[in-house]
Amino acid sequence: MKRVVFFIAMIGVCIVAEAEVSPPNMSRVGPGPYRPLYPxxxxxxxxxxxxxxxxxxxxxxxxxxxFVRENAKWRRDKxxxxxxxxxxxxxxxxxxxxxxxxxxxxxxxxxxWFAAKAYCESRGGRLPYEAEWELxxxxxxxxxxxxxxxxxxxxxxxxxxxxxxxxxGKVGRSVPNYWGVFDLHGLIWEWVYxxxxxxxxxxxxxxGGTEKLRFCGTGALKASDKNKYAxxxxxxxxxxxxxxxxxxxLGFRCARDLEDK
Amino acid sequence: xxxxxxxxxxFAVGAQFTPLxxxxxxxxxxxxxxxxxxxxxxxMPQGGATSWNGAPASIYAGGWELxxxxxxxxxxxxFKGSPVIITMFYSxxxxxxxxxxxxxxxxxxxxxxxxVRKNLRVLLITFDPTRDTPEKLKKLASEKSIDxxxxxxxxAKEDVVRDIAAVLQVKYRPLPGGDFSHSSIIALLNPDGVxxxxxxxxxxPFEPIVEKLVITGR
Numbered sequence: 001m002k003r004v005v006f007f008i009a010m011i012g013v014c015i016v017a018e019a020e021v022s023p024p025n026m027s028r029v030g031p032g033p034y035r036p037l038y039p040x041x042x043x044x045x046x047x048x049x050x051x052x053x054x055x056x057x058x059x060x061x062x063x064x065x066x067f068v069r070e071n072a073k074w075r076r077d078k079x080x081x082x083x084x085x086x087x088x089x090x091x092x093x094x095x096x097x098x099x100x101x102x103x104x105x106x107x108x109x110x111x112x113w114f115a116a117k118a119y120c121e122s123r124g125g126r127l128p129y130e131a132e133w134e135l136x137x138x139x140x141x142x143x144x145x146x147x148x149x150x151x152x153x154x155x156x157x158x159x160x161x162x163x164x165x166x167x168x169g170k171v172g173r174s175v176p177n178y179w180g181v182f183d184l185h186g187l188i189w190e191w192v193y194x195x196x197x198x199x200x201x202x203x204x205x206x207x208g209g210t211e212k213l214r215f216c217g218t219g220a221l222k223a224s225d226k227n228k229y230a231x232x233x234x235x236x237x238x239x240x241x242x243x244x245x246x247x248x249x250l251g252f253r254c255a256r257d258l259e260d261k
Numbered sequence: 262x263x264x265x266x267x268x269x270x271x272f273a274v275g276a277q278f279t280p281l282x283x284x285x286x287x288x289x290x291x292x293x294x295x296x297x298x299x300x301x302x303x304x305m306p307q308g309g310a311t312s313w314n315g316a317p318a319s320i321y322a323g324g325w326e327l328x329x330x331x332x333x334x335x336x337x338x339x340f341k342g343s344p345v346i347i348t349m350f351y352s353x354x355x356x357x358x359x360x361x362x363x364x365x366x367x368x369x370x371x372x373x374x375x376x377v378r379k380n381l382r383v384l385l386i387t388f389d390p391t392r393d394t395p396e397k398l399k400k401l402a403s404e405k406s407i408d409x410x411x412x413x414x415x416x417a418k419e420d421v422v423r424d425i426a427a428v429l430q431v432k433y434r435p436l437p438g439g440d441f442s443h444s445s446i447i448a449l450l451n452p453d454g455v456x457x458x459x460x461x462x463x464x465x466p467f468e469p470i471v472e473k474l475v476i477t478g479r
Contacts, residue, residue, distance in 0.1 A: 040434065040436070040442065041436055041437065043436075043437040043438070044436075044437060080318050080322045081318035082318040082319070082320060082322045082323060082428060083322075083323075113427060114424075114427070193423070194423075194434065196426060196427060196430075196431070196432045196433065197432065197433065197434035242427075242430055243427035243428065243430075244428075
């Protein structure tokens with residue numbers, strides 16, 4: 001009898017262990033609630049985000065160079081203007097040469113949404129959805145939801161307002177957050193898969209619904225929490241992006257569905 | 262321009278409760294300056310950009326494959342060689358879908374000469390691949406008396422839909438309950454697939470597109 005119980009217990013342990021195994025260099029994040037700063041509809045004040053895997057670190061120059069070597073269509077001298085603007089990878093010395101301006105361990109920046117998405121697909125993943133990214137980024141070192149940690153919030157805002165003339169830091173040098181994920185704040189801005197869902201709220205069947213939210217200050221007054229200024233900054237930034245844009249402090253990391261999904 | 266205005270407004274509002282005033286409105290090269298300012302201003306193409314800040318490249322370069330209302334695999338460049346009106350929609354949308362189709366018919370096609378119209382093609386791509394099956398698209402086409410020799414109603418994998426929305430600069434998101442919130446973009450492609458005119462919103466004048474068609478016939 002004891003042996004049977006022991007076996008059942010072991011099987012239980014194995015199943016749990018199995019479910020917890022993350023792909024290399026990824027963390028399991030969630031499940032959890034994402035509370036958008038601007039709930040797009042009344043039903044979306046709290047969005048349930050399923051558990052998913054997220055890269056612990058942003059994709060680096062070295063990693064992206066390897067991808068470009070394997071996929072010539074994403075070289076800066078080969079890429080279609082449809083998929084990236086003229087500044088794509090402009091901080092590299094050559095199409096296949098990082099040079100002195102791009103450190104191997106810095107996060108890759110000057111990448112378009114199309115290029116970021118293609119990279120993640122080539123690695124068997126995808127870009128994280130905005131809700132997923134925000135769920136991961138809502139954690140501080142000790143808690144999944146750091147909204148009540150003013151020191152942590154202050155630190156993010158300090159980064160947002162800091163001069164950035166200096167070179168980008170290297171990935172993975174910060175303290176990992178509750179989920180074991182590095183650099184969600186303090187290093188770069190990051191692409192999300194549904195970047196073009198930002199600020200589309202309400203109902204566009206009412207003509208100009210999108211415009212109202214895009215251009216009218218009333219949106220800001222309706223924000224669910226005025227202390228979430230950092231959230232506001234990210235939403236404003238994302239809403240300014242188009243898929244081919246490349247920017248000096250905008251990089252990305254990849255996500256993946258859980259196996260059993 | 263509207264985007265710039267948006268940011269000015271947003272930052273004006275933001276500045277009320279943060280110390281970020283000043284840093285926000287700086288403009289400089291993306292490699293220097295402030296963490297916030299260059300990223301945001303850098304996201305906006307500088308000078309010389311067309312009115313919609315778009316790519317000068319043909320959207321046919323994407324090589325996307327879709328499925329038309331007859332269930333036939335259809336490349337996006339199926340109408341290459343003709344001017345094409347391209348837009349996105351979803352058929353269960355009760356208001357803007359009928360309006361969109363009527364707008365293309367009445368505000369664009371009817372404003373052009375029969376010879377221009379004869380050459381003009383229309384692509385309607387759904388946001389809603391789950392519900393907008395070829396059968397459903399075909400039914401809609403017949404309800405709306407759409408001329409399927411010149412129009413195609415298309416569905417595609419979700420990822421392809423997201424890509425095409427990205428090149429057309431359409432914003433959209435699924436809503437709980439199956440509807441979609443989306444901007445209504447109507448674009449004109451020249452015979453090579455380059456966007457030459459674009460209207461953002463059904464309440465906007467369609468002249469940019471009509472003029473292009475009337476003047477150049479393409």
